[in-house]
Amino acid sequence: MSGFATKAVHGNIGSTTGQAHHALRGPVYDTVSFGFASAAEIADAFAGRKPAHSYTRISNPTVAELEGRVQALAGGRGVVALSSGMAAISTTIMALAGAGTNIVAARSLFGNTASLLAHTLAPWGLETRFVDMDDLDQVASAIDADTRAVFCESITNPQLEVVDLGALAAISREKGVPLVVDNTATTFYLCRAGELGADIEVISSTKYLSGGGTAVGGLIIDHGSFDWQKSPRMAEFAKGFGPFALLVALRREISRNIGACLAPHNAWLQTLGLETLALRLEKSCQNALVLARFLKQLPGVGAVNYPGLPDSPYHDLATRQFGGRYGGILTFELAGRDECFACLDRLRLVRRATNINDNKTLAIHPASTIFTEFPADQRAAMGVGEGMIRISTGIEEYEDLQRDLEQAIGSA
Helix, strand or coil, rough: CCHHHHHHHHHHHHHHCHHHCCEEEEEECCCCCCCCCCCCHHHHHHCCCCCCCCCCCCCCHHHHHHHHHHHHHHHCCEEEECCCCHHHHHHHHHHCCCCCCEEEEEECCCCCHHHHHHHHCCCHCCCCEECCCCCHHHHHCCCCCCCCHHHHHCCCCCCCCECCHHHHHHHHHHCCCCCCCCCCCCCHHHHCHHHHHHCCCECCCCCCCCCCCCCCCCCEECCCCCCHHHHHCCCHHHHHHHHHHHHHHHHHHHHHHHHCCCCHHHHHHHHHCCCHHHHHHHHHHHHHHHHHHHHHCCCCCCCCEEECCCCCHHHHEEEEEEECCCEEEEEEECHHHHHHHHHHHHHHCEEECCCCCCCCCECCCCCCCCCCCCCCCHHHCCCCCCCCEEEECCCHHHHHHHHHHHHHHHHH
């Protein structure tokens, strides 16, 4: 099998042929623990001498099915599924860095990610150096002997900046640090992050993979391109497990001890959602492009930001990296906060909600929601103004979305 949608629907052909009653879909293993025939067998399982599920906080058959499906689609050496996208980010950072070290991160990030780095991990002694990822010299100069990773988003949310992953990968390789890419807004369907140079890809599977906002989850994908002997935190694991050092460390120490395990039922829902990922993402991208063009013509609307528009400074780069599709998030500007609130309150079809990549089109005012904990001057420096509305397009007919936005903006 070579087609993305075919792989998404069928997975590994042999994965369902052994299901009880010849079921075409695997069951939900809603169990905490697993029994063994002997004390020796459970000892072998805990020591890692034989592959076996022993406790769902560590691994579970339903979760493993999702991980295998994702690996077949995204590539890489292995996948670890966790309870949320934020769990995937925080667990990855804890696997690579520690007190007295630093990571170099994009200055434009999702609000909760910025908060994790600036407010949650800083008191534990981890320094984050926020840089402009468009300035490659600035990125390179920020990396030193204590840097443990370079972290960015394929498309920033909600600033919609697109990073040159190939250029960042070249710098990271030269400096001997892994490149970690949050690929939530594009997924491995639009953006082949591993092929572009990402060593680790993290995704909030709550978004596009879930399909309809049904289940929270996160993914860590090790693309197998980094020599873990060069990572001080992973060097000891690399002695025993070589290229599988990160995956072993996550399962046998870091994610196990943090306990951010993905619930089996959520894994089952996301495996189901994965089957229609390509269809939904194509429609979402189409809707976003149509709405962006439409909004540019509406009276009262200021700047419209979407990488699919030719006037976006990231249009050419996004076209090259994402295959001519630009994701399902756009923003537009109104005069200020009051006008944004009035517009949001007038919406009839578009929902006021903070998720992205749901089947429904959603709208929020980022400054008062996902960036509310940052003061106004800091929000402005992060590219989140008081007049910004973020739209996450769903799979409805775009004509209905146009009518709703037009009446809401006109009335506001």
